[in-house]
Amino acid sequence: MQLWRRIALGLLRVRVTFTEQAGVISSQPSIVICNHQSLLDGVIFALAAPVSMDYAVTPKYAVENATTRRLLKFLERRGLGRVVPLSADHSLSIRSLRKSLVSGRSVMIFPTGKITPGEEQRGYEWLSARTGCPVVRASISGADRSLIFSRSGSEIWPRISLTI
Template sequence: MGLSSTTTDQATEWSFTQRSLHALLYGYTRFYQGGHWESSSIPATGPAILACNHVSVLDPLFLVASNCRMISFLVAREYYDNAWTRHLLEQTYSIPVRRDRRDVGALLQARRLLEDGRVLGIFPEGGINRGQTQKGLAWLVRESAAPVVPAHISGARQGRSDLATWLRRQRPLLRYGVPLHFHRDADAAEVLGATMSAITTLA
């Protein structure tokens, strides 16, 4: 499922499948995991880059469940090998990324997503490749002029396996910070420094 001019963004525009998945994730994160979150600071409309720390495989689920806008993520390509996660990622129009090299195609897809006024989720601490992810974040900020919304998850951690993490009950807390705005000529160090500082401040 790729991006198109008919790709839905607001919850009122989601398909039945997307609404059902969101309800399922909300129930799992809120009631099974005991998650709590503050009100999201993602703008109601327009492009935005959601930048969050990365503590476990569950992080994207908390971000999706706590928002009423579609969040598309840059995701390691191997997660598409599992039928369940592939279906979930396709429903959120997420973008597969290669770990072994700089994936220019994925960055171009991400830029197009932001140009269409959508929300891109990214984990600048790593998960795919830390250096690649941080450089990609800075490039996308300069290319799109989209605000960066910092977020921080605490109270959760990765288990010995993804399945163990899914099954283990935790009590995570998700906090959102004030959106950061950068000039198009901002250098990578400025973008990354301010973003990581804002995420850390939320801890």
């Protein structure tokens, strides 16, 4: 991992644990799914990811909000991955993730589709069935305690753990 990425994760107080699943992501196109706790989760994952991948992001942040759109474009230019606007209302958006997988890129999805806990949407199963790519589950914890980036946090800058 590049030094600037390690520094950024350190400043964000993120501890990353790599499991053998990270090797799967590095060796073949994979569908990575992760719980979703805060607005920083995707950025944290992109900083820690073993490979550049495509990230499913709600159109609200990927397209409509000018501030987050610019931030995501900045991260794309730094080589952290590509943003793919994904809406549960439009089946074509999940097909663009399918194209990414077929072309050899891994994709990252938050299957609840929102920060608050909820039922997983099963689009990743459809992707896996259509492409034969494995599903790799990652986990983030602590980000939900952020006053700044989560819905009901209690700490300004909590410690965060990411397991890939």
